[in-house]
Amino acid sequence: MSAEDAASDETAPAGVNRGQDVSQEGLARARRAMILGRILQVGTIVGILLVWEGVVRFFDIQIIFLPSVSLIAETFWDMVWDGTLPWHTVVTVRRVLIGFASAAVLGVGVGVGMGMSRTFRNVCDPVIAALYPLPKITLIPLLLIWLGSGEAYKIIIAGGTAFFPIVINTFNGIRQVDEGLIMAARDLGASERQIQIDVMMHAATPSIFAGFRLGMGVAIILTVASEMIAGQEGLGRILVESGAILETEKVFATLFLMAILGIVVTKAQDWVDVHFASWAFEARDR
Numbered sequence: 001m002s003a004e005d006a007a008s009d010e011t012a013p014a015g016v017n018r019g020q021d022v023s024q025e026g027l028a029r030a031r032r033a034m035i036l037g038r039i040l041q042v043g044t045i046v047g048i049l050l051v052w053e054g055v056v057r058f059f060d061i062q063i064i065f066l067p068s069v070s071l072i073a074e075t076f077w078d079m080v081w082d083g084t085l086p087w088h089t090v091v092t093v094r095r096v097l098i099g100f101a102s103a104a105v106l107g108v109g110v111g112v113g114m115g116m117s118r119t120f121r122n123v124c125d126p127v128i129a130a131l132y133p134l135p136k137i138t139l140i141p142l143l144l145i146w147l148g149s150g151e152a153y154k155i156i157i158a159g160g161t162a163f164f165p166i167v168i169n170t171f172n173g174i175r176q177v178d179e180g181l182i183m184a185a186r187d188l189g190a191s192e193r194q195i196q197i198d199v200m201m202h203a204a205t206p207s208i209f210a211g212f213r214l215g216m217g218v219a220i221i222l223t224v225a226s227e228m229i230a231g232q233e234g235l236g237r238i239l240v241e242s243g244a245i246l247e248t249e250k251v252f253a254t255l256f257l258m259a260i261l262g263i264v265v266t267k268a269q270d271w272v273d274v275h276f277a278s279w280a281f282e283a284r285d286r
Contacts, residue, residue: 049069052068052069053068053069053070056068056069063248063249064246064248065248066248067248067249067252071249072249072252072253072256075249075250075252075253076253076256076257079250079253079254084238085238085253085254085257087233088233088234088235088237088238089235089257089261091233091234092223092224092227092234092235092236093261095151095154095155095158095223095234096158096216096219096220096223098155098158098159099154099155099156099157099158099159099160099161099162099219099223100158100159100162100215100216100219102155102159103158103159103160103161103162103163103166103215103219104162104166104212104215106159106163106167107162107163107164107165107166107167107170107211107215108166108167108170108208110124110167110170111166111167111168111169111170111171111173111174111208111211112170112171112174112201114167114171114174115170115171115173115174115175115200115204116174116196116200121171128164128167128168131164132164132168136157136160136161136218136222137157137222137225139157139160140153140157140225140226140229140230143156143157144229144230149230149231149232153226153230154223154226154227154231154234157222157223157226158219158220158222158223158226159219161215161218161219161221161222162215162216162218162219163215164215165211165214165215165218166208166211166212166214166215167211168211169207169208169210169211169214170204170207170208170211172207173203173204173205173206173207173208173211174200174201174204176204176207177199177200177203177204178203181199181203182195182199182200185198185199206273209269209272209273212269212272213269216265216269220258220261220262220265223236224236224239224258227240228240235254235257235258238250238254239251239254239255242254
């Protein structure tokens with residue numbers, strides 16, 4: 001064995017160990033940052049609630065204007081225990097999911113068609129350009145005339161609202177695919193169908209998921225609004241009935257539940273993003 005070989009044998013393990021130490025240190029730092037972030041998030045919420053409770057008690061604010069956090073929590077528990085909140089939550093969530101699922105299927109299909117076909121884009125573009133800026137809540141009176149106050153109108157208003165962010169983000173994602181990727185795929189012998197599915201759809205996935213996120217948010221908003229205007233069940237109905245008889249604590253209890261649902265939906269979407277488009281987020285973070 002030469003001197004150079006011996007030196008390389010001695011230095012290689014040290015280099016490997018140093019690399020492992022750096023990697024472990026980076027993981028530990030990322031873990032500490034994540035834990036600190038969670039503590040800050042929870043601490044912020046707890047701090048706001050404590051300040052809220054203290055202000056209400058210190059200034060002796062009347063319940064009708066601003067109930068204390070403790071009273072809202074007690075009311076929340078009573079409404080859960082008697083089944084009011086669970087039942088109406090299931091009704092609202094079912095409407096949101098049905099409307100959103102319909103919008104997702106139709107929106108992705110139309111967006112992909114517009115991105116891959118100039119003729120289809122020329123047909124759909126003026127319609128979408130005209131309807132997208134229109135406040136969707138203004139369609140509720142018309143839908144009530146056409147469909148009545150049953151389930152159909154609430155699901156259609158939710159789906160119609162979610163459709164536009166999904167179709168626009170899908171179209172933009174398809175159109176912004178790097179031409180170099182497409183040319184490379186053609187050079188490697190990929191068919192047009194393979195390019196569309198394996199290259200363009202894959203590259204557009206983050207944009208499509210961004211459309212899903214926006215679509216779900218507006219679907220929830222319009223579903224609750226439709227229940228407030230004409231509905232016998234759902235969280236929107238609880239808000240209207242509680243406000244009409246000045247039960248402010250029930251209004252806040254319902255709003256707290258909607259906030260919890262929003263957190264759950266957001267975290268679920270984050271999980272989907274990480275598991276189905278993690279490559280995009282890793283590239284963005286570098």
